[in-house]
Amino acid sequence: MKCIRIGSGAGYSGDRIEPAVELAERGGLDYMIFECLAERTIALAQRAKSADPAAGFDPLLEDRMRAVLPACRRGGIRILTNMGAANPLAAAEKVRDIARSLNLTGLKVAAVLGDDVLDRIRAGAYTDDTGRPISRFGERLLSANAYIGAAPLVDALAQGADVVITGRAADPALVLAPVIHEFGWAMDDWHRLGRGTLVGHLLECGGQITGGYFADPGYKDVPGLARLGFPIGEVHEDGSAVITKVTGSGGRVTPATCKEQILYEIHDPRSYITPDVVADFSGVRVEALGPDRVRIDGAGGRPAPASLKVSVGYLDSYLGEGQISYAGPGALARARLALDIVAERLRMTGVQARDLRYDLIGVNALHGDGLSAGAPEPYEVRARVAGRADSLKEAMRIANEVESLYTCGPAGGGGATKSARDIVAVVSTFLPRDEVKTSVHFRVS
Known part of the structure; x- marks a missing residue:
């Protein structure tokens, strides 16, 4: 054959x-x-x-x-x-x-x-x-x-x-x-x-x-x-x-x-x-x-x-994202405080965003707080905030608030990154x- x-x-x-x-x-x-x-x-x-x-x-x-x-x-x-x-x-x-x-x-x-x-x-x-x-x-x-x-x-x-x-x-x-x-x-x-x-x-x-x-x-x-x-x-x-x-x-x-x-x-x-x-x-x-x-x-x-x-591909919105790391004793508590600070700042400054996510990478970013409850406290954790907005400028405001944690947030934050880009989505x-x-x-x- x-x-x-x-x-x-x-x-x-x-x-x-x-x-x-x-x-x-x-x-x-x-x-x-x-x-x-x-x-x-x-x-x-x-x-x-x-x-x-x-x-x-x-x-x-x-x-x-x-x-x-x-x-x-x-x-x-x-x-x-x-x-x-x-x-x-x-x-x-x-x-x-x-x-x-x-x-x-x-x-x-x-x-x-x-x-x-x-x-x-x-x-x-x-x-x-x-x-x-x-x-x-x-x-x-x-x-x-x-x-x-x-x-x-x-x-x-x-x-x-x-x-x-x-x-x-x-x-x-x-x-x-x-x-x-x-x-x-x-x-x-x-x-x-x-x-x-x-x-x-x-x-x-x-x-x-x-x-x-x-x-x-x-x-x-x-x-x-x-x-x-x-x-x-x-x-x-x-x-x-x-x-x-x-x-x-x-x-x-x-x-x-x-x-x-x-x-x-x-x-x-x-x-x-x-x-x-x-x-x-x-x-x-x-x-x-x-x-x-x-x-x-x-x-x-x-x-x-x-x-x-x-x-069918279309321009959906814009994504703003910022990340920052914390390590050592109390890393998780400092990372949680960092997310709380950003959430309050976004409300205070009137950032027009939706679908906001506040993630602790290495803790709850994939499966949420339910499955991560009771897990051993990590030595290091990375805080991530991301959200959608209707303009690139507004998306960048999300990212900027995370970067500002370098000097305005909890102690010991490092390795901050930020970005803003458009989101191309697909339907059928x-x-x-x-x-x-x-x-x-x-x-x-």
Whole structure:
């Protein structure tokens, strides 16, 4: 039975680069994916593109491509990535220019367009997932990107693309596309598409499945995390797969690491909705074949949904934040006093803020006072105040009150930081799939 090897070179925008180089040089790959796009990331990228038409793609695109293109070209490894973010065409042009600078001639780079549906959302009467109209954001609306599926990526591969760059494609589609292309699966073979989507879901987060997100000292020990190897999927024509990694690399692939990744960000294992298929993971079988080799089988699928999810980004408000540390005897009491002082100052000076948080990092910042009650008093603690405001100036007033504790607050405060920035938030809506038109554009080095 035919088998292809797909490596995951990144699980998020800022991921490590050297594991991808290791995959390119030693992984024996046919394909490599780079999954680098979060929902809020594309809204930020759209804003960057508005300021500069040549911007709007992943900031590490150039570093990643310079690192892996030579080895991928030598090994015939084809690349698929969503690093195009808000500007896949500019990203493709950048990759072409990088290839030329590396004397890699004849490299065919495809940009997949069509996920940007901002104009349609602005013009229509759409509501978000709470039922409220998208139009309420007005000029604060920054982006609207539909989750497209594997079909246009398959088209790009069929036309000979060596590198395929998308914007908001569904994460598993980066893996599903080469599988469909290599094995000639029909786009309505729901059973196989469900299986391929499972493989994509397993690989999309990079080092999570090789032990990174899994590690918990004393309970789930993982060796070599400082040089964590990224995963490889050996995908067979029937959609079954073996998850592994480069021999000798750090990390671990076990049934447990795979099971955790199967459940990661899954609401209903029987109905994992993607643009390509409604996948069913409820019957998945996980079997250890040997060290760092786990066989995955048993997924299924049902027909794809009639609508596509659209991620809508908008300017929500401004965040002001300040932090300061206290240590030694009485650190907790001094930190609590610091928060009380700031709270009173914000009231006294009339700061217009909402959603204010007063946290003691190391004490109650994650789980609140309820779970932290009765815990041993820490030797050191960091006080944090944060809140939202309707202007950058007002947000900065929150941060300034924390910094003023240097001289106006309890004894021994140090390491104060302050910041104020805008908050880009995301809501979701849906479009009929036939209203999302994709296209493929080539650049050749």
